[in-house]
Amino acid sequence: MDEDVSLMIPGPTFLHPRVLRAMSKPLMPHREKWFSDLFVEQGERMKKVYQTKNDLFIFSGSGTSSMDAAVSNIMRPGDKVLCLVSGKFSERFTEIVEAHGGIPVVLNFEWGSALDPEKVKEALTPDIKAVTMVHNESSTGVRNAVKPVSDIVGDSTAALIVDCISSMGGDDIRVDEWGIDLCISGSQKCLAVPPGLSFLSVSEKAWDIINKRPGYCYYLNVRKYKEDKYQAPYTQSITLTYALKEALDILFEEGLPQRIERHKRLAEITRSGLKKLGLTIFPKSEDICSRTVTAFNAPDHKSEKDIRDTLKSEYNIVIAGGQAHLKGKIMRIGHMGNCKERDIITTLACLEKALK
Ligand SMILES: Cc1ncc(COP(=O)(O)O)c(C=O)c1O
Structure with missing residues (x-):
């Protein structure tokens, strides 16, 4: 090696030696108060990175697990989801929607170009339950403006799902100001934590939809996470939580x-x-x-x-x-x-x- x-x-991405050292700490029982305090605290700190007051959940799983969580919590089989596709990762949403029995309504943009909000306006019909987009399309190196899309989706009953997996913690992402209903990120990119944690914030609008008509999901069910007061209902990645804490220390020191x-x-x-x-x-x-x-x-x-x-x-x-x-x-x-x-x-x- x-x-x-x-x-x-x-x-x-490259791991700071402090993060590597943090991961060498012994495992302790994760149902004790010290761990739930540590875990919940990292969720609160991630909210600062997200620039949000919305609920934020930490899942064990790579970034795609939060993409899966966002889609499966907000839609049900047969629902239409407008997928704005301009690269490999925005395309993934169409597969996730299909996997959960939904109908992806695909709006394609040339790879290498940015999303065109005018086209989104035309495609957003009243039967669309959610709109998916990628902020930083890593497959093409394009950074999409979120606000022009959220201004359009915000006026509808649909929820806006934004993948910020390769930009959160490195770019200026204003979840509340931009009105992102479900904002997704992952640990192994700008946060410089090993792969294995993902993050999802949920707005009040998204909660209204979920509470009235919950999606069909089990492991990544945000209602279950909320009931458990933002702790993980299942065994959490203890070592990665140590790594996340140290990486966030480094982030806020900078x-x-x-x-x-x-x-x-x-x-x-x-x-x-x-x-x-x-x-x-x-x-x-x-x-x-x-x-x-x-x-x-x-x-x-x-x-x-x-x-x-x-x-x-x-x-x-x-x-x-x-x-x-x-x-x-x-x-x-x-x-x-x-x-x-x-x-x-x-x-x-x-x-x-x-x-x-
Ligand atoms: C924009 C974007 N979305 C989704 C993913 C998938 O994330 P993961 O591989 O962590 O599941 C990636 C990974 O490269 C990405 O860059």
């Missing part, structure tokens, strides 16, 4: 605004460095580029797989390739969590060598 690898992918600013700066440095290498950015325009993952077009003269293989074998740096039809066409550099300017500069310098 290689301990020196540089993870420049859109998660999982300061949320400062962390958001750092991610913005790292994205700018990455884009300008790539352009200096003669590469082009994949998203249609600079103003829709993600602050946590940069997608760029593979050069014509060398296969992207060769480039990534060289980066790994010669320099021990891992960057990501494209997904679905973008496989072989684009590459992606993740710059989230504990990522520093030095990591970007090193990656770009090694990328320059690998391109030759």
Whole structure:
């Protein structure tokens, strides 16, 4: 096993040694007060990261578990859900809706472009129970504006579900101000915790819907979590909770605004460095580029797989390739969590060598 690898992918991200040490603490009985206090406290701290006063739940499971929770708590079989699709992860919502017996009404946007709220307005019919979107589409490196969509959905009876898995804790996400009903995130991205925890906030509007007509779900049932006063009704990931506490200590020591600013700066440095290498950015325009993952077009003269293989074998740096039809066409550099300017500069310098 290689301990020196540089993870420049859109998660999982590099773990701070303090987080690694926190995870070496012994397991203790999780039904004791000290653990429920610790667990509930981390939920309260996550609300600060979410910039919300809504309820927030912590689940054992990767980010997709919260996507599953959001959909399955809010809809029932036969319900229509409007899915705004512009990449691999927004597409996943259509599969989740189908898996729970719902009817996904798919509104497609070209991959690499941002969602168009005008089209959402046209597609939002009164029988739609929920609308799904991804804030930071990691598969294309596009950052979607949430507020223009929430302004439209907010006027309807539908709940707005937003996946912020690869941006929460690194970007400025204002859950209350933007009116997100169900906001999803995961541990292994900007929060720099190992994979295995996910987070879901639930607005009053979403509670009204859920309480009147609960969805069919068991393990990730938010009503059960709320009844248990935000503790996990089932055995919680104790070790990951230690890691989350330490990672949030680190986050608040840095300061949320400062962390958001750092991610913005790292994205700018990455884009300008790539352009200096003669590469082009994949998203249609600079103003829709993600602050946590940069997608760029593979050069014509060398296969992207060769480039990534060289980066790994010669320099021990891992960057990501494209997904679905973008496989072989684009590459992606993740710059989230504990990522520093030095990591970007090193990656770009090694990328320059690998391109030759
Ligand atoms: C935007 C987005 N949504 C969903 C997921 C899926 O999360 P997980 O792999 O943690 O289940 C990812 C993971 O890369 C992601 O970037």
